[in-house]
Amino acid sequence: MALPFQTRLTLAMSLLIIVGVSTITALVQWSAASNITRNAYVSGQNITRLASLNIEYGSDLPDKVMERVGDQMLFSGLLLAELIAVAENDAGKSPEEINAILRRVVETAQSTGAPLPIDDLWVTDESGNVYIGLEAIDFKFSSDATKQPQSHKFYPLLEPGAAPVVQSFGPRDSDNRSFKYVGVPGVDKPRIVQVGVGDHLLDSINRDFAVQNIVDHFATGLDVSSVLIVDEAGDILAASGKPLDEFTGEDPSELIDFCIRFLEKGNTDFDFLLFGGELGVATRLSSRDDAVRRAMFMIHQVEPVRDLIFAAAKQILLASVIVVLLAIGVIYLLSRSIARPILELAHGAREFGKGNFDYRVNVKSDDEIGTLGTAFNSMAVSIQDNMKTLELETRRRERLESELAIAAKMQQSLLPDHRPKIEGVRLYGHCSPARQVGGDFYDYFSMGKNRIGVAIGDATGKGLPAALLTTECWSAFKAFSRVSESPAEVLRHTNELMNKQVGDSGQFVTCFFMILDAERGTISYSVAGHNPPILRGKDPERCIILDSEYGLPLGVDQDCQFENHEVKLTDHDTILLYSDGVTEAHNSGSALYGDDRLLNLIKRETIQSPEDTVQFVLNDVEQYLGSTDFGDDVTVVSVHFRDTNGASSGP
Amino acid sequence: MSDSNLITFSKRPPIHVGRVQTASMLDAVNVSQFGKELTNFVQEHDKVNLLLDFEGVNYLSSAVLSELLNAQERCEATGGGLRLCSVNPEIKKVFEISNLDKVFVLYDCDVRQGVKRYQKSLEIERDDETWGHATERL
Numbered sequence: 001m002a003l004p005f006q007t008r009l010t011l012a013m014s015l016l017i018i019v020g021v022s023t024i025t026a027l028v029q030w031s032a033a034s035n036i037t038r039n040a041y042v043s044g045q046n047i048t049r050l051a052s053l054n055i056e057y058g059s060d061l062p063d064k065v066m067e068r069v070g071d072q073m074l075f076s077g078l079l080l081a082e083l084i085a086v087a088e089n090d091a092g093k094s095p096e097e098i099n100a101i102l103r104r105v106v107e108t109a110q111s112t113g114a115p116l117p118i119d120d121l122w123v124t125d126e127s128g129n130v131y132i133g134l135e136a137i138d139f140k141f142s143s144d145a146t147k148q149p150q151s152h153k154f155y156p157l158l159e160p161g162a163a164p165v166v167q168s169f170g171p172r173d174s175d176n177r178s179f180k181y182v183g184v185p186g187v188d189k190p191r192i193v194q195v196g197v198g199d200h201l202l203d204s205i206n207r208d209f210a211v212q213n214i215v216d217h218f219a220t221g222l223d224v225s226s227v228l229i230v231d232e233a234g235d236i237l238a239a240s241g242k243p244l245d246e247f248t249g250e251d252p253s254e255l256i257d258f259c260i261r262f263l264e265k266g267n268t269d270f271d272f273l274l275f276g277g278e279l280g281v282a283t284r285l286s287s288r289d290d291a292v293r294r295a296m297f298m299i300h301q302v303e304p305v306r307d308l309i310f311a312a313a314k315q316i317l318l319a320s321v322i323v324v325l326l327a328i329g330v331i332y333l334l335s336r337s338i339a340r341p342i343l344e345l346a347h348g349a350r351e352f353g354k355g356n357f358d359y360r361v362n363v364k365s366d367d368e369i370g371t372l373g374t375a376f377n378s379m380a381v382s383i384q385d386n387m388k389t390l391e392l393e394t395r396r397r398e399r400l401e402s403e404l405a406i407a408a409k410m411q412q413s414l415l416p417d418h419r420p421k422i423e424g425v426r427l428y429g430h431c432s433p434a435r436q437v438g439g440d441f442y443d444y445f446s447m448g449k450n451r452i453g454v455a456i457g458d459a460t461g462k463g464l465p466a467a468l469l470t471t472e473c474w475s476a477f478k479a480f481s482r483v484s485e486s487p488a489e490v491l492r493h494t495n496e497l498m499n500k501q502v503g504d505s506g507q508f509v510t511c512f513f514m515i516l517d518a519e520r521g522t523i524s525y526s527v528a529g530h531n532p533p534i535l536r537g538k539d540p541e542r543c544i545i546l547d548s549e550y551g552l553p554l555g556v557d558q559d560c561q562f563e564n565h566e567v568k569l570t571d572h573d574t575i576l577l578y579s580d581g582v583t584e585a586h587n588s589g590s591a592l593y594g595d596d597r598l599l600n601l602i603k604r605e606t607i608q609s610p611e612d613t614v615q616f617v618l619n620d621v622e623q624y625l626g627s628t629d630f631g632d633d634v635t636v637v638s639v640h641f642r643d644t645n646g647a648s649s650g651p
Numbered sequence: 652m653s654d655s656n657l658i659t660f661s662k663r664p665p666i667h668v669g670r671v672q673t674a675s676m677l678d679a680v681n682v683s684q685f686g687k688e689l690t691n692f693v694q695e696h697d698k699v700n701l702l703l704d705f706e707g708v709n710y711l712s713s714a715v716l717s718e719l720l721n722a723q724e725r726c727e728a729t730g731g732g733l734r735l736c737s738v739n740p741e742i743k744k745v746f747e748i749s750n751l752d753k754v755f756v757l758y759d760c761d762v763r764q765g766v767k768r769y770q771k772s773l774e775i776e777r778d779d780e781t782w783g784h785a786t787e788r789l
Binding site: 460508530 | 677678679710712713714716717719720721728741749750751753
């Protein structure tokens with residue numbers, strides 16, 4: 001059972017909507033996802049760039065600070081050299097007194113709570129022995145670079161006119177702690193005046209401004225998983241965040257190789273690498289001297305981007321589902337309004353099928369379906385009318401048919417109901433009308449002791465008109481034939497009467513009438529345009545067509561003259577009377593049965609009985625026709641003569 | 652069958668020629684249409700001298716004879732007549748069997764000769780008439 005129309009309509013339209021909305025949803029999802037991803041790339045790029053700028057700035061800062069610190073230390077050294085000269089020579093202060101003053105300055109400075117800007121302060125005599133300082137120390141500067149790898153550089157300050165020496169941070173000779181020293185020559189006598197800063201300052205600057213610190217900062221915020229700085233040799237200069245070997249399914253060396261290749265390329269500012277399913281952005285870090293090329297690689301977390309995409313997808317999907325549901329609802333309502341008239345029409349058709357032509361479909365729309373409904377209803381009206389007409393027509397036809405049956409019966413009753421019994425004569429006739437009633441007739445009747453009248457006739461056409469004509473002619477013939485002994489006279493009288501009846505209609509009846517005198521062994525006959533009968537003797541060679549010249553069909557010419565012919569019969573002669581239904585029988589090829597075929601058939605036939613002869617002819621015609629029906633009335637009469645009293649056997 | 656004509660008529664004054672267009676006229680529908688076409692034609696014209704050309708007609712049912720008789724009556728009623736030509740032996744036999752060959756004028760020749768013979772016979776008839784009138788006056 002197929003689905004109902006409305007369901008199919010709803011399903012089809014819903015399917016279309018779902019397909020359409022799905023396609024649009026997929027497109028929007030894809031576009032949203034690609035937009036979000038692109039934005040993620042751009043923001044990853046921006047963040048990386050920002051971070052790299054910070055790092056570039058930050059990596060320079062300690063050096064710059066230390067430069068300023070060096071300047072300050074130089075100034076402090078110059079000041080100290082002057083103060084020592086003034087204190088020793090002009091004020092006559094002893095080294096112990098000077099050291100006490102210095103300690104007091106330190107204490108005062110320390111009391112403010114700020115860290116000391118200077119950690120070390122040494123002053124030597126002419127020979128390089130340290131005798132003034134913040135702390136008592138036994139140290140002598142030497143020019144030997146092997147003994148004092150760091151301090152020996154200050155030894156030349158004892159020479160007159162020497163320039164100040166500014167050192168970078170490095171391990172000092174006394175205890176290998178990292179210190180920065182600045183030395184200036186004495187002003188009153190050759191001596192070394194030295195100011196030093198310990199590595200705590202460097203540490204604090206580095207802590208505040210160094211690359212690692214910035215890297216740490218970036219690795220803890222901004223959805224960044226890891227940050228690392230790699231140089232062109234592939235060494236990791238700084239790293240923070242999630243260690244590289246914790247990214248599942250990734251080989252950290254591949255990332256390093258990627259960074260090396262990126263640095264070697266030198267023509268791009270950014271490059272991207274998906275690392276552990278996350279977005280890695282590489283950017284170039286410029287350095288002050290450009291001696292060493294460094295790359296910063298920042299791995300941005302993809303999870304937030306994914307969340308964003310997922311959230312967008314969820315919203316789009318939800319919107320789609322709502323749209324589809326709404327659409328299906330609308331479609332259902334719409335399909336109901338479309339399907340209802342069609343369902344109504346289908347219902348109407350079913351009612352009609354059941355024969356309920358009183359049913360009217362209720363479809364009142366202005367569209368084609370409305371037109372269909374109107375047409376349907378008017379069809380119902382005309383079917384009803386037609387049914388009524390048909391009923392009347394059928395009744396009329398039935399009446400006609402019954403009348404026709406009566407007519408046929410009446411016509412049949414005109415045919416002879418018994419065969420006259422005359423010695424030496426056997427006969428048989430058969431008439432099969434092409435329709436219920438026909439235009440053919442035959443008759444045989446006794447005319448006294450030894451004589452018998454035999455007639456055959458055929459009215460033009462067939463069916464009812466021919467039957468009427470036949471009946472009329474037949475009645476006249478019957479009447480005349482019973483009172484006259486001359487066949488020609490009978491035909492003449494009949495013709496006269498017929499002409500009055502048929503007038504100028506062109507209708508006519510052909511007729512052959514013979515009187516067989518069994519005693520004399522003769523036939524006397526007259527013809528009115530009828531197919532001439534065949535006479536066959538015992539010997540098949542004696543087979544002649546009876547002379548039928550003269551004598552127009554009955555009804556053609558009122559003044560027509562008919563002639564009597566007489567033929568002497570011999571023992572075992574057979575006379576075959578037939579209508580043109582036999583010779584004009586035509587099969588599907590339109591070929592006629594013809595006289596010759598009939599003649600040859602009769603020659604071949606071994607005469608047994610009149611019944612056999614008639615049947616033989618009918619069978620042959622039937623065989624000739626094949627599947628074609630008899631087109632015309634077919635009548636055959638066979639008369640068999642036996643010479644019982646030797647009438648014809650005499651000389 | 653009823654929408655195509657069985658006879659095409661043409662005029663070769665004073666004779667109308669009706670060419671029978673079917674090879675066989677055996678069934679009742681054919682025969683009655685043939686009769687109708689003839690009747691209609693005669694009704695539409697005055698003094699119809701009709702020559703029916705049976706060239707190419709192979710079979711006739713004897714029912715056609717009735718229609719021809721009717722047509723002849725009608726033609727003669729208009730003061731004209733009916734002749735038949737190009738009648739093949741098969742068809743001629745139908746006329747002969749019913750002895751109606753004596754009622755109709757059948758020309759053995761083709762339509763051209765038929766027209767000539769018909770014209771000739773009309774001329775003779777006219778002359779006879781003139782002669783008849785003349786003798787009457789005498």
